[in-house]
Every structure is written in structure tokens, then in C-alpha cells.
Amino acid sequence: LNRRLAEFGTTIFAEMSALAVRTGSINLGQGFPDTDGPEEVREAAVRALRDGRGNQYPPGPGVPELRLAVAEHQLKRYGLSFDPDTEVLVTAGATEAIAATLLALLEPGDEVVALEPYYDSYAACIAMAGATRVPVTLRPHDGAYRLDLDELRAAVTDRTRLLLLNTPHNPTGTVLTREELTAIAELAVERDLLVVTDEVYEHLVFDGAAHVPIATLPGMRERTVTISSAGKTFSFTGWKVGWITAPPELTSAVRSAKQFLTYVSSGPFQYAIAEALRLPETYFDGLRADLGAKRDLLSDGLEQAGFTVYRPAGTYFVTTDIRPLGETDGFAFCRALPERCGVVAIPNAVFYDHREEGAPFVRFAFCKRADVLEEAVGRLRGLR
Ligand code: PMP
């Protein structure tokens, strides 16, 4: 393994899911739903397979039906107009979108300012690009993780090439507000930075919170690569259908990298996701209502079990503080949890460069059936 990747090893998600299987535990670690997405979308995939759509290499930028559906989605929801031919690119999940974008846009030695804690692939992809990450730490404050805008401004140097955002934010569940995003946008314009924004949880926001794509703010459309994925919105994480929307020159740059990573992927599933994006509003409302109720079920249960809970405004993860349980090391806690009570969770420290900042925090996923969450909560109550 080369020096750039040596620090990364096996992802925590693979390690913890294997631990869950080995110990027969309830897996609230890796974020994947235990119920598949809509029947009609699965049927659409079957139809595509049967009718011979996408069984051979789809077009490099993605099938036209899906690029059009993505463009319509951005216009209908956010008033963002993108040309499906030059400003939309289909990728192998958001994971490839992140990799291709960073590999395409970064020079060795460039700095990337990213919100810490961050999704683990960011650090690895920045490293593969030979660039340097500059974390700005979100800290718990009045029950939620917040960004310190002064720290963000101070993190930008002459070597900063881009800001890497994620809202709704994994693992903290923070949804950046319009005010915060406006300040970030002003900074990007002032310092002439690109913005890469991971919005895979765009539909998973609760309590009437609104997801604001930073590309909608003044001066941003032309400097922003927006990333999303069908995995979260439609509960098909195995299909690996993701996409970016960006102005033509950025889309074309990302495509240059993408064509040598996978070239193309997920042919028949692309057709099915084109249909999924046009599901009626009741689908999206239902998803939010279902996950909102599960958020409360798990958050309430974790509070009763003695954790301090940062009830998330978005995503399907809840971050907790284990110190009230007399614990300080999330790694040790998560490694012991299956033995102690048959539940698997993720230590947030893996999402930090400043490991000590993340040490006492642990993430639980609630994209699981209600009976599974109830059983998990019952087991966790036995910890005290
Ligand atoms: N970004 C974030 C913030 C995520 O949480 C995930 C999935 N866990 C991804 C990207 C990857 O998405 P995909 O499965 O579509 O590759």
C-alpha cells in the first residue's frame, strides 16, 4: 500500500458490519436500510433488465432518461436549472462522485477545507489526489453540532482550492442553515474557491427544517459541484446510482476522472432511478415521516439508556455522548458493545483528524424497522 493510503486501512463500516454478523448483533453501525425501497422502482429495474435497457455499457455521462430526471428534480425542488447533456453526470454512487470530483479538481499540494467530523471517504480521496485536508471542527453546542464561521474563515489560505461541504451532515445530523450557507458562499466568492457539496441526505430532514443547496445562493452555481445519490433517498444502497450537477467545465472535468475509475455502472438501475425521481410527493413525505418517527424512537431510547443525545435535524444517524455512562473511549465502547448487549454502533473518532475531539462520541443508525430499533433500545437500557 502506498504512503498516501497507508493510514486508512479497512473502513470502519466493513469492520463493524463484519462484527455484527460474527456476533449476531443488531447492526446500527453502517448506514443502510433494512427494508428495500419502493416496489414500483424495483419493478422498473426488472423491466429494464428484461427489456434489454442498460445491460450493455450505458453512455458515459449516464442514460439520458436519468440525466433528464435529475435536472428536473433540481429545477422542481430548488429552482436550479441544469442542462442534462452538459451539466449532469451519473456516477457509481456518491462515493465515486466524491472520488472523481476530488481527483479531477485537485493538484498535489492543494488544501481542502472540510467540516470535521467527516465521512471517511473524503480523507482517503483527498489523500489519493495528493492534496491536504484542513479540518474545521463542528462542535456540540446547545444540543446540536454547529459550525464556527470564524474558524472556517481562518482555515482558508492561499493554497485552499476548495471547500468540501456535507449537509445534512453525516455523522452529526446537522443541517446547515441558510444563514450559515450564505456566509460560506460569501467566503467562497471572496476567496475564489470551488465548493463541493455532498447532499446525499437532501430528502432526510425533519421538523420542517429545509435543505438548502448552496448552489442556489448568489455566485455559487458557477463554482459548485453538487453530489447526491439514490442510495439514501430511495433505500437502494446496493444499486450505486449517484450523480453530480455542476456547470459544463466542472462536469466535464469530473467526467474525465470518472471515465477511468468505472467508466460507467448500474445500467438497468439508472432507468429505474429515473422513474424513482418522479415518484409523487407522498413518497418523499412518507420517507421523512417514517424516519422522523424512528429518529425519535431511537433518540428517546438512547436518552433513557443514559446517553447524551444530539437529536439530528437530518440524515438517518444520531450521535451520542457516552460520558454519562462512565465511558470516554468510543472505539473501546463500540468494540465491546456487541458482547455487552448485542448492538453495533460506529465510533465517531474515525471521522476526525483530531481524534481526541471525537473520542467520546458514538453514532447509531435509525434506518431500521421499528421493532428492530425497539429491541436495540431494550438491549441498550441494560447497559447501566
Ligand atoms: N456521502 C455521505 C455523507 C454518505 O453518508 C454516504 C453513504 N453512507 C456516501 C456519500 C456514499 O453514497 P453512495 O452509497 O451513493 O456511494
Ligand code: GLN
Ligand atoms: N454511508 C454509510 C455510513 O455512513 C456507509 C457507506 C459505506 O459503507 N461505505 O454508514
